[in-house]
Amino acid sequence: MANYSIKDLENFTGIKAHTIRIWEKRYNVVEPKRTCTNIRYYDDDDLKKLLNISILNKNGFKISVLVNLENNEIKEKVINLTQANQAGGNLIENMVIAMLDFNKEKFAKLFNSSVVNIGFENTILNVMYPFFERIGILWQTGSIHPAHEHFVSNLIRQKIIVAIDAVVESHSENQGSFLLFLPENEFHELGLLFYYYIIKKNGHKVLYLGENVPLECLSEVKKEKKIDHVLISMTNAMRKDDLKLQVEKIAEKFSDTIVFISGLQVGSMSFEIPQNIILLKNISEFKNRLLEIVFV
Known part of the structure; x- marks a missing residue:
């Protein structure tokens, strides 16, 4: 206790x-x-x-x-x-209680009820994002242990993967291909998985490499696969110079491709951004850009 x-x-x-x-x-x-x-x-x-x-x-x-x-x-x-009132703060409060109890069944019931009421996408955006902001504050202040965060992160990860698998593959004429990965030393993949869901739901193909991917490993992927766009997430805090260097290396590796960058570190990128890099402040901005892209 x-x-x-x-x-x-x-x-x-x-x-x-x-x-x-x-x-x-x-x-x-x-x-x-x-x-x-x-x-x-x-x-x-x-x-x-x-x-x-x-x-x-x-x-x-x-x-x-x-x-x-x-x-x-x-x-x-x-x-x-x-x-x-499944979509409001009451739901988040109850999710916090389920997290504290490590109560998988209760948490899943709350999540599933929200999906029934407002849909999967709205549950992630309007319930889970505020929930993770809440537990992020609790973790920063030492009010909860990392085990609590890992517990709920893995439950939500499973939910997103199931939702991705449930999306029927599209054969649209305007179908593009996206490469998604987390750079080396990045391990927070929930946001990236949700982008995977959004991209697939919009009828595009996704090659998902997951977490902690060294840049040098991607040369073979570029040779073997047609990649229209790249999307990565950068969350870990780092020195401004190191962050700038990392962004420049990614831009150079995919010099002939548009690279979308999401994640907490986007707010720290006050330096000059390479021309093939697009910074994403939120998921809505990306959804709008998806509608504008024409794939050939």
Whole structure:
């Protein structure tokens, strides 16, 4: 069982630490434990209870009413509320709870319900992107362990791969071929997999090489396969000079091809960009460009 500080609770629930303290004293919502050195801490049960109370409180339930409910009654109200509002913040809060419990079945049920309600693409864009932003903040502040992030990342990876396989191959006249890969020392492939899904859904072929691909390995691919465009993702932080050099090497390797670059590092590319490089700020920008491309 993990231990959390009151600041951790604030990061998870969005409830200010000052408010949590007031609720402790006035309503005995949670009761902090103490270490042998008298430092206050909270456990998993405290966190889950506050997450559930946070969901209900944001949806109009008064704290004075909630404190008189049993835990199972609170959980039941959260479930009912989530079913009525699958695409909103309530869904994300419940996904956080499932992540903390390493509850694969609950997480899958939440994800699948969202897909039924708003579709796969909207679930990724409007639910999972905000969810990963949320857990990214939690990870940065030390509120969750890397194991939590790996747990949900692998579940979503499986979902995207299944969705990719479900897209019927197209035989359009305006069909292009894309090479997708993560450069060396890049391992975060969820975003790239979603681009794979979008490209295939739009009727184009994809050669997907995956993560951590050294540039020198790509010469053989260029010889064997017709590649119209390249799309990569760059997420890992690096020095500006190293980032510039990496982009220049990629541009040179595919000098006769347009290369799309996505990922967090796009925002750091304030240097001059080679002419065959196109930086993607978001998936919507890429979808618009896909409609404009004519393949021969």
